[in-house]
Amino acid sequence: MKPIRRQRLILIVLMVAGIGAGVGFALKSFNENLMYFFSTTDVLAGKAPPDRLFRLGGMVVKGSVQRPGDGLTVHFKLTDYSKEVAVEYTGILPDLFREGQGIVANGKLDGRGVFVADEVLAKHDENYMPPEVKASLKKQAAGKPVE
Amino acid sequence: MALIPAPVVRFYHRMASPPHFYALTEKLMPWLVAIFVVLLAIGLYGGLYLAPPDYQQGDSYRIIYIHVPSAWMSLFIYVMMAVAGAIGLIWRIKLAEIVAISSASVGASFTFIALVTGSLWGKPMWGTWWVWDARLTSELILLFLYLGVIGLYNAIDDKRTASKAVAILALVGVVNIPVIHYSVEWWNTLHQGPTVTKMDKPSIHVSMLVPLLVMAAAFKFYYLIAMLKRAQLELLQRERTSAWVKKMLAEQQ
Numbered sequence: 001m002k003p004i005r006r007q008r009l010i011l012i013v014l015m016v017a018g019i020g021a022g023v024g025f026a027l028k029s030f031n032e033n034l035m036y037f038f039s040t041t042d043v044l045a046g047k048a049p050p051d052r053l054f055r056l057g058g059m060v061v062k063g064s065v066q067r068p069g070d071g072l073t074v075h076f077k078l079t080d081y082s083k084e085v086a087v088e089y090t091g092i093l094p095d096l097f098r099e100g101q102g103i104v105a106n107g108k109l110d111g112r113g114v115f116v117a118d119e120v121l122a123k124h125d126e127n128y129m130p131p132e133v134k135a136s137l138k139k140q141a142a143g144k145p146v147e
Numbered sequence: 148m149a150l151i152p153a154p155v156v157r158f159y160h161r162m163a164s165p166p167h168f169y170a171l172t173e174k175l176m177p178w179l180v181a182i183f184v185v186l187l188a189i190g191l192y193g194g195l196y197l198a199p200p201d202y203q204q205g206d207s208y209r210i211i212y213i214h215v216p217s218a219w220m221s222l223f224i225y226v227m228m229a230v231a232g233a234i235g236l237i238w239r240i241k242l243a244e245i246v247a248i249s250s251a252s253v254g255a256s257f258t259f260i261a262l263v264t265g266s267l268w269g270k271p272m273w274g275t276w277w278v279w280d281a282r283l284t285s286e287l288i289l290l291f292l293y294l295g296v297i298g299l300y301n302a303i304d305d306k307r308t309a310s311k312a313v314a315i316l317a318l319v320g321v322v323n324i325p326v327i328h329y330s331v332e333w334w335n336t337l338h339q340g341p342t343v344t345k346m347d348k349p350s351i352h353v354s355m356l357v358p359l360l361v362m363a364a365a366f367k368f369y370y371l372i373a374m375l376k377r378a379q380l381e382l383l384q385r386e387r388t389s390a391w392v393k394k395m396l397a398e399q400q
Contacts, residue, residue: 008237016318023322027333035335036280057335094274096203104337121274126342128208128351130199 037104040078040085048109056085056115057104057123065099078103078115089117096122163240165382166391172375179372186365193358201355210268211355215343216363218261221289222324224254224370228296229321232314241385242378244310247317248300249377253370255293262286273337281330282338285323292320306385 001009027034037057038048048054058078065076073090076099087105097103097120107117129137161167194212201208228250235243265283266276277283296313303309331340343349349356386392 005237012233012236012318015315016321019319020322023326027326031334034281034333036278036337037335039335094272096272119274121278121337122272123337124203124272124339126339126350128201128204128211128342128355130352130354131202132199133352134202 039080041080041083043085043109043115044083050109053106053108055104055106056087056117057102058085059102060097060099062099078105085115086113087115087117089120091118091120093120094122096124163242165242165386165389168242169379169382169391169395172379176372176375179368179375183365183368183372186361186368190358190362190365193361198355198358199352204272207268207271210264212359212362214261214264214268215359216366217257217264218286219363220366220370221254221258221261221286222327223367224250224257224374225289225293225317225320225324228254229314229317232310232317235310236314236318241307242382244307244314245378245381245385246374248296248310248313249374249381250370251293251296251300251313251317252377253373255290255297257366257370258286258290258293262290275337278337280336280338281334282327282336285327285330288323289320289327292316292323296320 037055040056040058042048043056048056056078058080061077061079061084065074067074071090072092073088074093075086075088077084077086079085087107089105089107102123102125104121104123105115105117106119106121107115110116162171190212195209198209200206228247231243231247231250234240235247262283265286269278270276296316299316300306300309300313303312328341328344330336331338342351343356343359351359383392
């Protein structure tokens with residue numbers, strides 16, 4: 001390689017590496033702001049803003065969905081498999097909302113520590129399979145002895 | 148340089164010669180189109196008809212066969228554009244500059260398709276058209292990078308200078324590519340994690356995966372076709388005063 005070309009190559013590599021490092025540090029320092037939602041553990045640890053709207057993400061706890069009255073209000077609990085937060089929501093839920101499903105809710109905490117949501121989005125997982133495969137997986141899981 | 152076998156070096160040098168490039172792509176074109184059409188037909192038939200519905204999303208997941216290959220292409224083409232730009236910068240090869248700028252509009256189209264199909268998929272599944280999470284935002288930035296490359300190229304009259312400016316912009320933007328790919332792992336996002344491109348076994352049933360990969364291959368061929376066609380046009384415009392173009396035109400008339 002001719003010296004002038006080698007020089008240009010080195011210059012380009014340095015430029016890309018430098019920008020990469022710069023953006024890396026910037027993203028690292030904005031890490032908190034880039035999180036789309038808080039986990040339930042974060043909320044119970046007091047990391048979420050107390051008087052502002054924020055998003056809460058987690059799995060809907062199985063058996064926790066209740067509909068008091070006949071309105072659109074629904075109560076359920078969210079979990080990250082370590083801590084649970086109670087959520088209250090009035091409105092239409094997305095099709096994928098069901099127990100055991102991941103969701104992201106936008107709202108704020110009230111005085112009782114209940115998260116009052118005014119928007120609920122479903123977060124689907126990265127698994128794709130035919131219904132028969134899911135059914136047989138369930139059967140296998142059910143057939144396993146409880147540890 | 149000694150590491151690269153001589154025939155490869157010869158091929159590379161010949162590809163860098165404009166008349167040779169033009170003639171070769173002209174010869175390749177019907178084959179590329181034929182392969183693209185066959186792959187697209189197989190992929191669409193497999194994805195829309197043969198693949199089973201999803202256990203959760205039913206038939207609406209089928210938009211994956213457009214959305215995911217487009218999103219892959221948006222990243223792949225960007226890398227190709229940046230690499231071609233770097234080759235143009237270092238070795239001052241005119242054809243590398245042309246390949247770089249010809250990739251930009253194809254990449255921008257795929258990015259746009261990925262964003263629109265993602266939005267259409269998001270509404271029924273997530274419950275929203277758009278959220279400002281890390282994955283969606285970084286993909287939108289990618290679209291702006293492509294548009295910036297196209298705009299910058301057209302703003303500068305001298306196309307050799309324009310190519311240098313564009314290559315630097317493309318190389319600066321490369322930092323966005325790993326950010327897009329890893330956004331769903333580094334941060335909490337509404338967009339789900341990777342399904343196919345992860346170290347573990349893909350979390351998609353094989354009957355659904357095969358049409359997806361066929362579609363991805365079809366899109367690669369579409370990129371080649373669209374990029375080479377644009378490159379041919381760009382080449383003719385840049386070389387319109389040269390002997391080989393004049394000779395070719397005279398032969399055609």
